[in-house]
Amino acid sequence: xxxxxxxxxxxxxxxxxxxxxxxxxxxxxxxxxxxxxxxxxxxxxxxxxxxxxxxxxxxxxxxxxxxxxxxxxxxxxxxxxxxxxxxxxxxxxxxxxxxxxxxxxxxxxxxxxxxxxxxxxxxxxxxxxxxxxxxxxxxxxxxxxxxxxxxxxxxxxxxxxxxxxxxxxxxxxxxxxxxxxxxxxxxxxxxxxxxxxxxxxxxxxxxxxxxxxxxxxxxxxxxxxxxxxxxxxxxxxxxxxxxxxxxxxxxxxxxxxxxxxxxxxxxxxxxxxxxxxxxxxxxxxxxxxxxxxxxxxxxxxxxxxxxxxxxxxxxxxxxxxxx
Amino acid sequence: xxxxxxxxxxxxxxxxxxxxxxxxxxxxxxxxxxxxxxxxxxxxxxxxxxxxxxxxxxxxxxxxxxxxxxxxxxxxxxxxxxxxxxxxxxxxxxxxxxxxxxxxxxxxxxxxxxxxxxxxxxxxxxxxxxxxxxxxxxxxxxxxxxxxxxxxxxxxxxxxxxxxxxxxxxxxxxxxxxxxxxxxxxxxxxxxxxxxxxxxxxxxxxxxxxxxxxxxxxxxxxxxxxxxxxxxxxxxxxxxxxxxxxxxxxxxxxxxxxxxxxxxxxxxxxxxxxxxxxxxxxxxxxxxxxx
Numbered sequence: 001x002x003x004x005x006x007x008x009x010x011x012x013x014x015x016x017x018x019x020x021x022x023x024x025x026x027x028x029x030x031x032x033x034x035x036x037x038x039x040x041x042x043x044x045x046x047x048x049x050x051x052x053x054x055x056x057x058x059x060x061x062x063x064x065x066x067x068x069x070x071x072x073x074x075x076x077x078x079x080x081x082x083x084x085x086x087x088x089x090x091x092x093x094x095x096x097x098x099x100x101x102x103x104x105x106x107x108x109x110x111x112x113x114x115x116x117x118x119x120x121x122x123x124x125x126x127x128x129x130x131x132x133x134x135x136x137x138x139x140x141x142x143x144x145x146x147x148x149x150x151x152x153x154x155x156x157x158x159x160x161x162x163x164x165x166x167x168x169x170x171x172x173x174x175x176x177x178x179x180x181x182x183x184x185x186x187x188x189x190x191x192x193x194x195x196x197x198x199x200x201x202x203x204x205x206x207x208x209x210x211x212x213x214x215x216x217x218x219x220x221x222x223x224x225x226x227x228x229x230x231x232x233x234x235x236x237x238x239x240x241x242x243x244x245x246x247x248x249x250x251x252x253x254x255x256x257x258x259x260x261x262x263x264x265x266x267x268x269x270x271x272x273x274x275x276x277x278x279x280x281x282x283x284x285x286x287x288x289x290x291x292x293x294x295x296x297x298x299x300x301x302x303x304x305x306x307x308x309x310x311x312x313x314x315x316x317x318x319x320x321x322x323x
Numbered sequence: 324x325x326x327x328x329x330x331x332x333x334x335x336x337x338x339x340x341x342x343x344x345x346x347x348x349x350x351x352x353x354x355x356x357x358x359x360x361x362x363x364x365x366x367x368x369x370x371x372x373x374x375x376x377x378x379x380x381x382x383x384x385x386x387x388x389x390x391x392x393x394x395x396x397x398x399x400x401x402x403x404x405x406x407x408x409x410x411x412x413x414x415x416x417x418x419x420x421x422x423x424x425x426x427x428x429x430x431x432x433x434x435x436x437x438x439x440x441x442x443x444x445x446x447x448x449x450x451x452x453x454x455x456x457x458x459x460x461x462x463x464x465x466x467x468x469x470x471x472x473x474x475x476x477x478x479x480x481x482x483x484x485x486x487x488x489x490x491x492x493x494x495x496x497x498x499x500x501x502x503x504x505x506x507x508x509x510x511x512x513x514x515x516x517x518x519x520x521x522x523x524x525x526x527x528x529x530x531x532x533x534x535x536x537x538x539x540x541x542x543x544x545x546x547x548x549x550x551x552x553x554x555x556x557x558x559x560x561x562x563x564x565x566x567x568x569x570x571x572x573x574x575x576x577x578x579x580x581x582x583x584x585x586x587x588x589x590x591x592x593x594x595x596x597x598x599x600x601x602x603x604x605x606x607x608x609x610x611x612x613x614x
Contacts, residue, residue: 283425
């Protein structure tokens with residue numbers, strides 16, 4: 001039997017492939033940005049939705065990844081190497097940051113990561129010899145793979161979406177491995193997980209580091225997409241936005257980040273009539289949703305589906321598929 | 324030496340403002356477990372209430388009173404009733420997210436409905452220097468320091484010397500026991516929100532002449548309040564005062580003597596160091612850890 005969730009998923013994939021052919025370059029840019037932000041949000045969802053820790057550092061990791069790629073490719077390194085380096089560097093930084101920071105939890109972790117984001121911003125702004133300071137880095141080239149240039153918007157879109165597909169596929173598999181199940185156990189009942197022999201601190205750290213490295217990979221896509229980076233793009237605002245994306249989509253739902261990033265990218269365009277007020281409307285909607293349904297849009301969808309069909313949509317909930 | 328004293332006095336003045344903000348933040352946190360990520364925006368906003376009242380023709384003292392009153396109603400009462408109460412049942416995280424959204428909302432609101440430009444804000448005293456103990460210090464810093472200290476002293480008396488204050492402290496420390504003792508817990512919690520509304524308004528009136536009234540002011544002020552609260556000890560009002568003053572002084576001195584480019588970094592490094600070494604703050608007590 002085909003589940004409704006599968007139909008939605010296939011339809012969404014079809015739209016993702018076909019839609020860009022009907023869009024103007026700016027539209028293609030927007031959906032490419034959606035793919036890039038989704039990668040970062042998937043990483044953050046691992047930290048929040050699975051390991052249960054609020055991080056406000058994801059924007060900083062996107063920044064570290066973006067600067068790594070921009071600097072390495074301009075120094076003549078091939079893009080794939082820079083891409084891997086961005087992920088690896090953020091994994092390492094995430095591990096080093098998380099090691100002491102995860103001793104404290106909950107709101108303290110939010111504040112430590114907040115401080116980290118501000119520090120990264122200061123370094124990017126002040127170390128002009130490396131980062132170009134407030135002028136940023138201009139003219140970042142889009143990569144060429146075996147003669148396929150991603151210079152045109154459409155090509156770059158398919159490169160971004162392809163990367164998103166590969167990375168989310170890897171995440172899907174990981175969450176089904178014994179490892180991934182430990183992450184879910186962390187969220188559902190940390191005390192029980194601990195008593196069953198899951199080294200909770202180590203797994204929390206691992207989730208944080210993997211989440212951070214996905215932030216770095218998103219940055220590695222962001223730099224060639226926008227082709228211009230400056231410190232302001234990776235300040236606290238981005239971290240807040242990524243956090244809101246994860247929550248709006250539905251934290252802990254595998255497809256939550258996809259939905260949340262879509263809302264964050266498209267809402268400003270849809271509410272264009274409202275002009276400057278869209279952030280105001282967005283903020284009001286987030287507050288409203290937190291009051292009505294803190295589990296996000298997918299939580300709302302799951303609730304609606306449950307009410308309609310009196311049964312759950314297990315496929316939407318990542319840990320439910322194996323039951 | 325002269326400049327050191329000047330820096331110290333202006334640092335104390337900034338620190339006293341941070342202390343006001345941090346005390347409000349800690350009070351609300353202690354009684355209702357609300358981590359208010361919009362606290363910085365709460366300080367940014369009342370200045371615009373005052374400016375709006377002055378645009379309508381009110382003299383400064385009346386506008387300031389109106390600003391404080393509006394702040395108590397909107398940032399105290401309305402915040403609690405409309406945002407905190409409906410969400411407390413979901414636990415801490417949704418409320419954190421909601422206050423982050425609220426900070427965005429207030430910031431955008433001030434920008435869209437008042438102005439995106441920094442607005443000059445009347446100072447309490449004219450910008451003159453006066454000689455104290457052989458050195459020159461700015462009258463404005465002293466005035467700020469005086470108002471902030473009086474406010475903190477009044478709050479201290481309220482919290483520690485009155486029955487009402489003791490009831491509030493009992494509510495913060497152990498709500499269940501407080502309820503058994505017949506303390507109207509809900510009313511006490513509401514009261515801390517109202518006090519926070521007044522404190523942020525006073526802080527706003529003190530800080531806006533220095534930084535101009537601007538919609539982005541909340542970012543740095545909010546961060547300073549969190550850091551002060553954590554340095555001093557999240558669960559201690561006294562700690563928040565101490566943390567705020569330390570932060571203001573260190574901020575000014577390090578900017579002058581070490582590096583102004585990395586001015587913003589020192590408080591953050593102190594924060595990280597305190598969280599790692601003494602997570603319960605310099606004056607706070609260790610709480611039982613929840614896993």
